[in-house]
Amino acid sequence: MQIIILCLLILISDTSENSSALYVVNVERNGKIIYTWKGNQRNTHIGLYDRQTKQNEHLYMFERDLHIISCSVNSERTLLAVSFRQYTEEERVSRLLQSVSKYLTLLIEIHPINNVRVLKAVDSCVRVQFLYPDEGRCTSTESRLLLASEDKYIEQFDIHVVAEEEHKVVIQNSGQLPRARVADDLIWAQWDMMEQRLFYIVPKLESHLDISVHDTRLKLVNFGYDYCQDREVAPKSLNLQVFTSKAGGLCVCCSLASDIPDEITYSIYFLHKGYNKTFTVSLERAETHQLKEVAFLNLDYYVAAYLPGQFLHLLNIQHPDLLCYSLFLTGEDARVDMLPSCSIQSPLVSTVLDCCAGSIYAVSISDTALLQFLRNSKQDSERLAALHCALLCVGSTTDLETQIIWWISENLSTCHTFDPIQEFIIASLYCRMCPEMHNLDKLLPYTSLLDWIGVIPGVTCATDIISLPILGVQNSKGFWDKLNSNLESVKYAEPHLHYHNNVLRREWLNLSEEKEERRTTAYLRNILENAKKVLSHLDTWDCEERLTPLFQEEDYQQQLLMGLMVSQLKDHLMRHLQYVGKKKIDQIVLDYVANLLNLIHRMMKEVWRRYELHSCVFCFDKRGSAAEFAVFHIMSRILEAANGMCLPLPPGFHTLHLGLGVRCLPLHTLLHYIDTGVLHLTEVCVRKLLKDLDNTEKNEKLKFSIITRLPEALGQKVYQFWNHPVNANFIARKYVKLLLQKLGNGQCSRPVPERHSVPVEFLPLNYLTNTLAGIENQGLHPCEKEDHVNTRFVEETALRHTMMLLGLKYS
Numbered sequence: 060m061q062i063i064i065l066c067l068l069i070l071i072s073d074t075s076e077n078s079s080a081l082y083v084v085n086v087e088r089n090g091k092i093i094y095t096w097k098g099n100q101r102n103t104h105i106g107l108y109d110r111q112t113k114q115n116e117h118l119y120m121f122e123r124d125l126h127i128i129s130c131s132v133n134s135e136r137t138l139l140a141v142s143f144r145q146y147t148e149e150e151r152v153s154r155l156l157q158s159v160s161k162y163l164t165l166l167i168e169i170h171p172i173n174n175v176r177v178l179k180a181v182d183s184c185v186r187v188q189f190l191y192p193d194e195g196r197c198t199s200t201e202s203r204l205l206l207a208s209e210d211k212y213i214e215q216f217d218i219h220v221v222a223e224e225e226h227k228v229v230i231q232n233s234g235q236l237p238r239a240r241v242a243d244d245l246i247w248a249q250w251d252m253m254e255q256r257l258f259y260i261v262p263k264l265e266s267h268l269d270i271s272v273h274d275t276r277l278k279l280v281n282f283g284y285d286y287c288q289d290r291e292v293a294p295k296s297l298n299l300q301v302f303t304s305k306a307g308g309l310c311v312c313c314s315l316a317s318d319i320p321d322e323i324t325y326s327i328y329f330l331h332k333g334y335n336k337t338f339t340v341s342l343e344r345a346e347t348h349q350l351k352e353v354a355f356l357n358l359d360y361y362v363a364a365y366l367p368g369q370f371l372h373l374l375n376i377q378h379p380d381l382l383c384y385s386l387f388l389t390g391e392d393a394r395v396d397m398l399p400s401c402s403i404q405s406p407l408v409s410t411v412l413d414c415c416a417g418s419i420y421a422v423s424i425s426d427t428a429l430l431q432f433l434r435n436s437k438q439d440s441e442r443l444a445a446l447h448c449a450l451l452c453v454g455s456t457t458d459l460e461t462q463i464i465w466w467i468s469e470n471l472s473t474c475h476t477f478d479p480i481q482e483f484i485i486a487s488l489y490c491r492m493c494p495e496m497h498n499l500d501k502l503l504p505y506t507s508l509l510d511w512i513g514v515i516p517g518v519t520c521a522t523d524i525i526s527l528p529i530l531g532v533q534n535s536k537g538f539w540d541k542l543n544s545n546l547e548s549v550k551y552a553e554p555h556l557h558y559h560n561n562v563l564r565r566e567w568l569n570l571s572e573e574k575e576e577r578r579t580t581a582y583l584r585n586i587l588e589n590a591k592k593v594l595s596h597l598d599t600w601d602c603e604e605r606l607t608p609l610f611q612e613e614d615y616q617q618q619l620l621m622g623l624m625v626s627q628l629k630d631h632l633m634r635h636l637q638y639v640g641k642k643k644i645d646q647i648v649l650d651y652v653a654n655l656l657n658l659i660h661r662m663m664k665e666v667w668r669r670y671e672l673h674s675c676v677f678c679f680d681k682r683g684s685a686a687e688f689a690v691f692h693i694m695s696r697i698l699e700a701a702n703g704m705c706l707p708l709p710p711g712f713h714t715l716h717l718g719l720g721v722r723c724l725p726l727h728t729l730l731h732y733i734d735t736g737v738l739h740l741t742e743v744c745v746r747k748l749l750k751d752l753d754n755t756e757k758n759e760k761l762k763f764s765i766i767t768r769l770p771e772a773l774g775q776k777v778y779q780f781w782n783h784p785v786n787a788n789f790i791a792r793k794y795v796k797l798l799l800q801k802l803g804n805g806q807c808s809r810p811v812p813e814r815h816s817v818p819v820e821f822l823p824l825n826y827l828t829n830t831l832a833g834i835e836n837q838g839l840h841p842c843e844k845e846d847h848v849n850t851r852f853v854e855e856t857a858l859r860h861t862m863m864l865l866g867l868k869y870s
């Protein structure tokens with residue numbers, strides 16, 4: 060997959076200046092980009108570009124050719140901090156400038172341009188960064204400036220300004236600016252612009268993270284971009300970066316030097332999960348001159364480990380446990396358009412800075428490329444990763460979802476280690492439900508897989524448990540709160556928190572077997588009431604036309620399952636979300652089950668559209684087309700997927716399935732499907748079948764076979780629709796039953812179990828013998844045991860006699 064570059068962010072409005080190359084030097088929190096360029100007289104200009112308004116603003120100009128190292132403007136745009144190199148070493152020697160420092164750091168009043176103060180005049184590089192107040196806070200008279208020095212310390216300056224005259228803003232304090240040390244003896248530091256956080260490493264953390272930090276000079280990440288320095292790749296410097304995600308993920312990524320030429324190793328510490336993973340990738344074409352440093356990019360849901368020309372590994376931060384939910388791309392798939400193969404950095408989420416050209420780009424995962432990748436995928440791990448990315452990360456649009464459903468319907472059978480229908484349903488549900496409430500993501504399943512033990516070709520991965528970070532922050536909000544709840548759920552053994560259907564199945568089977576008369580218990584009434592609520596909830600938000608006959612009939616079994624699911628999911632959420640009101644949980648649970656039914660409905664509608672089926676699947680006088688056969692097959696797979704995870708189906712599903720089966724399958728296959736419980740005989744379908752089909756020999760055979768398979772209760776409801784001697788069976792059956800009841804004084808009023816899958820050849824007799832056998836089993840044996848007179852004897856005799864009368868041979 061290619062990560063498509065959406066747009067080149069920088070536009071130059073002022074072209075009159077005959078400007079030379081333009082370099083990004085910093086990105087401020089409000090998204091404004093500071094850049095520099097050389098003007099006509101080799102003047103050095105500093106400008107500001109606003110991504111929202113697409114306006115450029117000229118901030119300052121030095122009448123000299125300077126190499127700007129670092130630059131930052133405060134949020135009120137009244138102060139500019141800038142650090143630059145005054146002379147190169149050669150210039151200094153040749154011009155005898157020994158007493159002049161190599162670097163200078165200035166604080167400049169620019170509103171309007173006024174005083175200039177020197178903050179540092181030293182021989183080591185300095186980076187500057189203003190802190191930005193939270194958005195919405197009114198403008199203040201105080202600005203804070205971070206100053207990071209190559210001499211391994213960070214300071215903070217507090218600068219008070221006053222407004223003089225009209226619009227003129229000056230620094231208040233005439234003497235030394237108040238300053239404070241933030242950190243000493245640093246070896247690495249990173250500025251997180253968006254959240255205004257400073258991450259740093261001082262050597263006492265060395266053993267804790269287990270990162271080798273010897274022999275490295277100070278490495279600063281995201282303290283502006285010094286394009287000249289970054290061009291000379293420093294092989295020894297620590298390639299380490301911290302990423303956070305909106306959902307409370309905290310990762311430390313670092314690449315490790317490897318002595319093996321065609322291999323590269325990098326580690327991700329998932330601090331919010333309590334483990335690190337070390338990946339080793341074998342490179343296809345090891346070109347020695349090629350840069351062998353992995354760049355880490357922040358795409359929020361993923362961290363990308365990128366080695367241009369080799370691979371692009373999108374590591375899932377949210378669900379890092381199973382490797383199949385990360386995308387490992389190589390070859391053409393790993394090509395990122397427009398990104399150079401030289402040094403790149405990720406200053407902000409979904410943003411990439413090309414350090415050589417000084418340009419900045421927005422990056423995002425393209426759903427077209429993702430679909431392409433899915434279609435070309437050869438391995439189940441690729442399919443899982445692509446489905447996961449499309450459904451949970453890219454933010455599934457209706458169109459993308461349609462494409463995925465089509466892919467599933469056509470490529471179902473290529474997946475061997477997972478069921479793509481189950482995966483689609485569970486992942487889509489997760490994505491729809493989780494935004495409803497904080498922490499719901501830890502209680503609902505995001506995948507249909509319980510485990511995945513496959514391998515990803517070309518990558519090996521080692522996982523180690525690490526100790527969880529201890530948060531010093533109390534009553535925190537936003538990111539820290541989310542991180543904290545992630546850590547809590549790791550402590551409470553996260554996998555067990557996810558809702559699971561195994562209890563549901565047991566309970567459902569138990570309740571399904573309940574006898575008719577017990578269906579009036581309060582418990583069952585409550586369960587069915589739940590189902591009713593789900594269906595009416597669905598009615599309120601489903602305005603698009605529904606596929607007939609879905610949702611148009613009652614289906615006791617499915618309604619039972621819906622109701623049970625509501626009740627069990629509710630218990631599950633109540634257990635873990637005690638602080639949430641019952642009303643809110645009720646609503647979430649209804650949404651969940653209704654969304655589930657809606658998804659299955661949506662899938663079927665799309666399949667219908669894809670195969671251009673019309674509503675005449677219920678015209679039983681014609682045979683089904685090849686398209687109908689394909690759809691019948693997909694419906695069977697949906698049924699299998701739902702059974703596998705004990706998910707309810709929309710009422711009417713079995714009617715539709717049976718309807719297609721009657722049209723598409725040869726009789727013996729149809730009957731086999733019925734006998735094995737794949738196809739269910741629903742009242743609506745059977746009634747229609749009996750009514751619509753005429754009595755040709757073939758149809759009679761079909762109708763007869765169906766009727767003999769009906770449970771007694773259903774049979775009594777429908778046999779009136781077939782005006783045929785076979786009805787005499789039912790009349791005879793009923794008569795025997797009544798008579799025997801009288802005879803036995805109600806002793807055998809218990810209905811006799813139906814014998815299903817056995818082909819029944821001779822109905823009245825069969826029923827009689829069943830009933831008699833039932834009485835026998837109750838111990839009411841009228842004769843002596845040794846007589847060999849029993850029900851079986853009666854049956855044989857009657858058959859023999861009938862055969863004789865008909866002149867048939869009895870074997």
Ligand SMILES: *[C@@H]1O[C@H](CO)[C@@H](O)[C@H](O)[C@H]1NC(C)=O
Nearest residue numbers: 434435436465466467469470
């Ligand atoms: C199914 O997979 C094949 C190849 O694996 C692909 O060409 C086709 O486009 C896929 N079908 C859909 C609808 O995506």
Ligand SMILES: *[C@@H]1O[C@H](CO)[C@@H](O)[C@H](O)[C@H]1NC(C)=O
Nearest residue numbers: 269270326335337523524525
């Ligand atoms: C991952 O963590 C384990 C346990 O702390 C440690 O032994 C291992 O060295 C770490 N891996 C890397 C690559 O740092």
Ligand SMILES: *[C@@H]1O[C@H](CO)[C@@H](O)[C@H](O)[C@H]1NC(C)=O
Nearest residue numbers: 565566568569570573580582
């Ligand atoms: C089945 O349900 C009944 C009534 O609800 C209950 O008494 C019985 O214990 C259940 N059996 C099983 C195996 O769960």
